[in-house]
Amino acid sequence: MGGYLSVVIYLVMIVAFAIVSLAVARVLRPRRPFAAKLQTYECGAEPFGQAWVQFPVGFYLVALLFIVFDALAVFLFPWVLALRGLGMWAVVAMVVFLAILGLGWFYAFRERLLEWQ
Amino acid sequence: MGLQAYLTLAAVVFCIGLFGVMTRRNTIGILLGIELMLNSVNINLVAFARYSGDVTGMVFTLFTICITVAEAAVGLALVILLFRVRRTVTADHLDLLKG
Amino acid sequence: MSADVLAFWFLAIVLVGSALAVVLTKNLFHAVLWLALALTGTAGVFLLLDAEFLAAVQLLLYAGGIVTIVVFAIVVTERLVGERLSQTSRRIGGGAVVAGGVLALLLNAMRGQPFPAARPEMAGDLTRLIGETVLTRFVLPFELLAVLMLAALMGAIYFARPDE
Numbered sequence: 001m002g003g004y005l006s007v008v009i010y011l012v013m014i015v016a017f018a019i020v021s022l023a024v025a026r027v028l029r030p031r032r033p034f035a036a037k038l039q040t041y042e043c044g045a046e047p048f049g050q051a052w053v054q055f056p057v058g059f060y061l062v063a064l065l066f067i068v069f070d071a072l073a074v075f076l077f078p079w080v081l082a083l084r085g086l087g088m089w090a091v092v093a094m095v096v097f098l099a100i101l102g103l104g105w106f107y108a109f110r111e112r113l114l115e116w117q
Numbered sequence: 118m119g120l121q122a123y124l125t126l127a128a129v130v131f132c133i134g135l136f137g138v139m140t141r142r143n144t145i146g147i148l149l150g151i152e153l154m155l156n157s158v159n160i161n162l163v164a165f166a167r168y169s170g171d172v173t174g175m176v177f178t179l180f181t182i183c184i185t186v187a188e189a190a191v192g193l194a195l196v197i198l199l200f201r202v203r204r205t206v207t208a209d210h211l212d213l214l215k216g
Numbered sequence: 217m218s219a220d221v222l223a224f225w226f227l228a229i230v231l232v233g234s235a236l237a238v239v240l241t242k243n244l245f246h247a248v249l250w251l252a253l254a255l256t257g258t259a260g261v262f263l264l265l266d267a268e269f270l271a272a273v274q275l276l277l278y279a280g281g282i283v284t285i286v287v288f289a290i291v292v293t294e295r296l297v298g299e300r301l302s303q304t305s306r307r308i309g310g311g312a313v314v315a316g317g318v319l320a321l322l323l324n325a326m327r328g329q330p331f332p333a334a335r336p337e338m339a340g341d342l343t344r345l346i347g348e349t350v351l352t353r354f355v356l357p358f359e360l361l362a363v364l365m366l367a368a369l370m371g372a373i374y375f376a377r378p379d380e
Contacts, residue, residue, distance in 0.1 A: 055292050057197060057292045057376055058378075059291065059292055060193070060376055061377060063285045063288040064285060064376070065369070066284070067186055067190060067277070067281040067282070068186070068187075068190070068369045070186075070276060070277060070281050071183045071187075074179070074277060075179075077272075077343065077347075078343050078346045078347025078350060080347075081341065081343055082344055082347030082350075085344075086348065086352070090351045093359070096359055096362075097358060097359060097362045100359065100363055100366055101362050101366060101369075103366055104365070104369040104370060108369070111377065113377070118220060119331055119333035120331040120332055121326060121333075122224060125326065126228050126232070128319060128326070129232055130235050131319075132315040132316070132318050132322070133239055134239070135314070135315045135318060136311045136312060136315035137238060137239030139307070139310070139311040140239070140306060140307060142306055145290060145293075146244060146247060148286070149239075149247055149248065149251050149286070150239060152251060152255075152278075153235050153238060153251070153254065159270075159274075160262075163270060167266060167338075168332045168336075169332075170335070170336035170338055172345045172346055172349055173349065175269075175270055175342065176346055179270065179350070180357060182273055183277070183365065184361070185278075185282070186277055187364055187365055187367075187368035188368075189285060190368050191371050191372050193285055193286065193372075193376075194371070194375035195375055196293060197292060197375065
């Protein structure tokens with residue numbers, strides 16, 4: 001655990017920096033609110049409607065593809081470390097694994113999920 | 118800290134997740150409870166692996182995390198399908214199979 | 217109190233507090249964000265248990281992946297114009313009694329068991345050890361996991377994709 005002490009110190013410093021700078025800004029800045037200043041800022045355009053609208057389902061499908069290949073990528077890290085000791089066998093096992101998941105990528109390609117509609 | 122401390126923590130988180138599964142009306146809320154329960158099981162597996170000096174429990178955790186991903190993906194796809202068909206994600210309204 | 221004990225208690229408080237917030241908060245979106253905190257706390261517990269690789273996987277797949285798809289599932293389902301994104305609970309009393317009962321049973325089963333208090337030394341790089349175990353003893357479950365992920369991917373795409 002001793003190796004993480006520097007991480008903890010770094011974390012404390014990050015949080016402290018955010019809190020201190022926000023607090024100092026709050027004390028020092030002038031406060032003169034008016035209507036235009038309090039409006040929601042959307043790149044200079046007039047905001048209309050609500051932010052909570054229903055999004056197209058394509059967002060979910062892209063997230064789905066992302067997470068499945070995220071899970072694939074996770075296995076590559078211990079595989080690389082074990083590769084030297086195990087040799088060809090590990091390569092074959094990973095190629096089979098990738099080929100099976102590659103079928104999923106092929107299915108998504110055939111279903112035209114990779115193009116944004 | 119001994120093994121017992123980790124097991125107690127996992128048991129508490131498991132029961133909080135169970136409470137969520139039983140009391141939530143929203144289907145996505147129920148899924149969040151299931152995620153908490155699976156998460157506490159992972160804590161148990163890693164704790165047992167570390168205190169018995171056997172890496173097998175950690176390998177199992179790796180597998181369960183990936184299976185949870187698959188479970189969440191299919192579960193949420195079902196929620197989206199239910200919403201499209203029934204216009205609701207409230208579990209109480211999904212009683213078509215009730216006798 | 218040593219640093220380990222302090223870190224354990226800190227993580228336990230974060231984990232239990234955020235888990236309670238997940239099941240109790242009214243706003244579903246906030247519940248997902250609390251879940252992200254709970255999953256990050258679990259990654260910290262994995263670090264305490266010397267499983268650095270699993271902590272990274274936890275952050276990558278759970279806090280980065282599952283939270284993402286839950287958020288996307290919320291924004292594509294809930295029709296929220298003019299409606300608050302809230303979720304109510306029901307039968308809170310009964311749920312609390314059952315959950316408390318299960319907790320009491322678990323703690324009672326644990327009491328008096330001879331659990332080890334000290335950890336044995338684990339030689340070498342645990343990540344490398346995990347990789348070697350996956351690719352030798354667990355190579356069949358590893359390939360089956362690919363089949364499962366493939367089935368889940370295709371099933372989820374089939375369910376969720378819009379009709380032509």
